[in-house]
Amino acid sequence: MRTVYGGGRVFDGTGSAPAPADVVVEDGRFVEVGTDLDGDERVDCSGTTLLPGLFDCHVHVMFSGVDVLRMVQTPFSYPFYEAIHNLRVTLEQGITTVRDAGGADLGVATAVRNGLVAGPRMQISLNMLSQTGGHGDAWMPCGAELALLADHPGRPRTIVDGPDEMRRKVRELIRNGADVIKVATSGGVLSPRSDPRRGQFRDAEIAVLVEEATAAGRFVMAHAQATEGIKVAIRNGVRSIEHGIYLDDEAIDMMLTAGTWLVPTLVAPRMVLDLVDLGAALPQHMIDKARMVIDDHTASITRAITAGVPVAMGTDSGVGAHGQNLRELGLMVECGMSPAQAWHATSLSAARLLGVDEEFGSIEAGKRADLVVFDGDAMDLEGITGRVRQVYADGRLVAEPAGAE
Numbered sequence: 001m002r003t004v005y006g007g008g009r010v011f012d013g014t015g016s017a018p019a020p021a022d023v024v025v026e027d028g029r030f031v032e033v034g035t036d037l038d039g040d041e042r043v044d045c046s047g048t049t050l051l052p053g054l055f056d057c058h059v060h061v062m063f064s065g066v067d068v069l070r071m072v073q074t075p076f077s078y079p080f081y082e083a084i085h086n087l088r089v090t091l092e093q094g095i096t097t098v099r100d101a102g103g104a105d106l107g108v109a110t111a112v113r114n115g116l117v118a119g120p121r122m123q124i125s126l127n128m129l130s131q132t133g134g135h136g137d138a139w140m141p142c143g144a145e146l147a148l149l150a151d152h153p154g155r156p157r158t159i160v161d162g163p164d165e166m167r168r169k170v171r172e173l174i175r176n177g178a179d180v181i182k183v184a185t186s187g188g189v190l191s192p193r194s195d196p197r198r199g200q201f202r203d204a205e206i207a208v209l210v211e212e213a214t215a216a217g218r219f220v221m222a223h224a225q226a227t228e229g230i231k232v233a234i235r236n237g238v239r240s241i242e243h244g245i246y247l248d249d250e251a252i253d254m255m256l257t258a259g260t261w262l263v264p265t266l267v268a269p270r271m272v273l274d275l276v277d278l279g280a281a282l283p284q285h286m287i288d289k290a291r292m293v294i295d296d297h298t299a300s301i302t303r304a305i306t307a308g309v310p311v312a313m314g315t316d317s318g319v320g321a322h323g324q325n326l327r328e329l330g331l332m333v334e335c336g337m338s339p340a341q342a343w344h345a346t347s348l349s350a351a352r353l354l355g356v357d358e359e360f361g362s363i364e365a366g367k368r369a370d371l372v373v374f375d376g377d378a379m380d381l382e383g384i385t386g387r388v389r390q391v392y393a394d395g396r397l398v399a400e401p402a403g404a405e
């Protein structure tokens, strides 16, 4: 059965400009891209741009907005049910693959893999490695611990100090199902006692982490906002810098030399401030930190884009509402990307970061048929979050957002 998606323009994911073309799918794979193609069945895509299945390399499907008062009153298992909703609205953005940066466990990923729950393909990290007093430490000034999500057998506590504890914990995360290892090498916005401008963990600890992850065939992603935290990650072979708020010229050079990816999450601090506007109960220090970082973040990412650092799209969705992932593209364009570069960061570049570019990330013969039908000209990003019409995974229709015509 050959299905032709015809009459639209095709953005194949490689970064080149879209052009009118038909796409043929057979047995869940792209088999042909070209003009005047025929098949057994035709899907009219006129007036649309066909995009490859999109990626968000930094989500938290188990978080539904960070609101401290609400979170402490939420029953332990409720976030698993919220994740069902979060996964569906993410898929409706055309996102067919996500990397969960903390929260989702092997049960969530397995439910999606088995088709029990609709959602994007997932790489999971379970929980973020952090030093005592680091970005992942839930210690509160009153002495209580107030984690965003409680530890449980599938999502172990990940506060470690020293190379030996680090080695054991990385092995435990891999045992429990982690596809990727997440570490905080600097402070952050949402943690009570950490400073986004200060590095966390020393070289000896990160070296052991990367050594263990590599031995198990896993990549490492680093929450890294502070300059020193970014550098300790790059120096020791971490694959992607998440957030990258305080990049200096040396850090950018190091990334170019090592081939390190940047996942900017420009929308993240904005989502925190949106929550405040909606009345979420956030401590003042979180609000102050979100405001403090926005301008530096924009300047830092702009310098990295200008220098040619490889970028993959990520949003930190979960910090705020899910299902607005594509907002990030407009912000990347404000930092100097062309729309084609922003879509490339959301497709093939992201697939490369996740190590799945043999099968996903572009519309090319032989690859699996993850496909997004996007209303109008995709090089115009106006109203981007409401323009996904249909989403296909392996050639099967998996989402048809209600907002689209």
Ligand SMILES: [Zn+2]
Pocket (backbone or CB within 6 Å): 058, 059, 060, 101, 316
């Ligand atoms: Zn995050």
